[in-house]
Amino acid sequence: MITDTTPILRVDNISKCFGETCILKGVSLSLRKGEIKVLIGPSGGGKSTLLQCINCLVRPDAGEIHLGEERIDLASKADLCRLRQQVGMIFQDFNLFDHLSAQDNITIALRKVKKLGKREAAERARLELEQVGLGDKAELYPAQLSGGQKQRVAIARALAMDPKALLLDEPTSALDPELIGEVIAVIRALAAKGMTMIMATHQISLISTLADEILFMENGVIVEQGSPAQLLTSGNPSKSQGFCDRLNDLADGGC
């Protein structure tokens, strides 16, 4: 039996170096069901690499990853495939398959990876597209969709795999300002349904209202963590508050 306190995803002491430069220096975190953790911090601090290490798109040099009670063998391709099927990933630049329509972007993974039948996969894809408000765009190709629509298709694609957790790597930062809202609405709806998520973002509204816990990353380590209530009060000397203040200044157009 998995009790409520057993984390569904646990990462221990992950580190990753590219040559001389070390991007991650022993990062640990764990995620309980329904929990939302938000990664913030300066660019180049290792947020994106951490997310990519968690589902092994970038192979960590050291450290352990546990999915439920199972330890993932990082050298086993079968283990990696299983991990990735259960941990969805949303990219900054969407990574939709450019040669497939919105619907086929979803069905291809269902059919090839989950081995669903054609009809079943199509029905599921339709359902997921409607969930993100794109039921009428199923036949369009990525080249015919706006950035916000692409990102919503990408989210629908990840959700169709029934992931236990979702990793979001700056899901709104490649979007034009007027398109950010539609993606944020979808992410909020996910949170309301109890989806477990780790999200790197610079979007101030997501940080303060969605996070159960904020992780501030700098130079490859988590230097500060806590709930928004603990870290984000005006005048708080925390790094997180300082970071959010600067984001606010930028958003207001002030200097």
Next chain:
Amino acid sequence: MPTSLTVIADSLPYLLLGTINTAGIVVAAMLLGLLLGVCIAVGLVYGGRPVRLLLSCYVWFFRGVPVLVLLFLFYFGLFTYLGLPFNAFFSVALVLGMTTGAYQANIFKGAILSLPRGQFKAASALGMSELQTIRSIILPQALRVSIPAWSNEYSIILKDSALAFVIGAPEIMARTQFVASRTYQHLPLYITAGLLYFFLTWLGVAALRALERRLRIPGYTHGIQ
């Protein structure tokens, strides 16, 4: 194989003279092609319907018929039939020039069409005539962006010029074949010929890249890494 090396050493000056002839044929053909190509491209973009139709036929014909067949058709056929006293060297340059003219027309046409429409309007707004606009606004831009494709065309025409031997123009292949038929050192000689072509390809492409850099204007970065 000492014999083969002596043969190559002995025939090298003779082959190098052939290399100069090859270079002459290619340069003449490329320049003729440039002239034809620019005129045809302008006609294809700005001309009336009959002009466009006629020029399209020209392009279709020269792009669809093999160079070898064109050489036979013009040198042994039309030029003789019309009583034109063209020698092999001149005929090859002419035929290759007309062929590359068709290809270059397509390159320049693409380049002209890729320019923003505002360029033409802005020139007209300044009171330039159509011809002035094409000459001093459109072509300088279109030719610049065409250099990489033009350099590609050069290497194609250089290789096609190796067919000139079938009508006896005294270029690399004809001379190599001549030496080979007397010495029976076919393999080393044809490899030497290949190296000479390789060298000419490299030389021309390097020269055109230098030209591209010299003519470079900020904002026109096509083809430069």
Next chain:
Amino acid sequence: MLTLSPFYQELLAALNQGLLMSLALIIPSALGGVLIGISAGALRVFGDRWVRLLGDGYAALFRGTPLVVQLFVLYFGLPNVGVYLSPYAAAVTGFMLCSGAYQSEYVRGALLSIKRGQYFGAQALGFTPWQTVRCIIVPQAVRRAIHGCGNEIVYLIKYSSLAYVVTCMELTGEGKTIATEYFRFTEVFAIIGLYYLALVSLAIFFLKKIEQRLYIPGFGHQ
């Protein structure tokens, strides 16, 4: 009833004969060229350093020298080292190797144009490497390469006329024989030209049809 003069009867009979030989040269060369192009192109992108170097060298060699020289080496040169090829074998070998070198360039370009994100996207969904290649990379690469590869086949049709220089009797060779015999070069080569124009136009028509069938927004040409 339209009856042709004996000259034209003989000419057309010879040219039709030559046309069959031309097709027998073009079809295997095109197929072989595409196969070599795909293999060499893939190796030039995904191979290790030495394999890439080898592939690049192959492509540079065959793209940097005239096809005639390659054919002469194969047909007249190889006997110097004891290898004798028939005219047909020499022509098809030369066409395949040369066409493959050009094809590999388009395949390489197509593979390189696929963004890293496409691999990431597939991996993140749990695709195996083989599934990624089959379902994501190949369909995209095919669409990016098809225009260039098609053009290359059109070139191959025209350059099949070079089989004549290694005494393989195809369209050009058959025509040349008759033209020399009757000394009527203009008519003969004009008609040969029409044969090639028909072949090339037909090929362009079908290649365009294939391109249209495979068209997907974002992958079109022009």
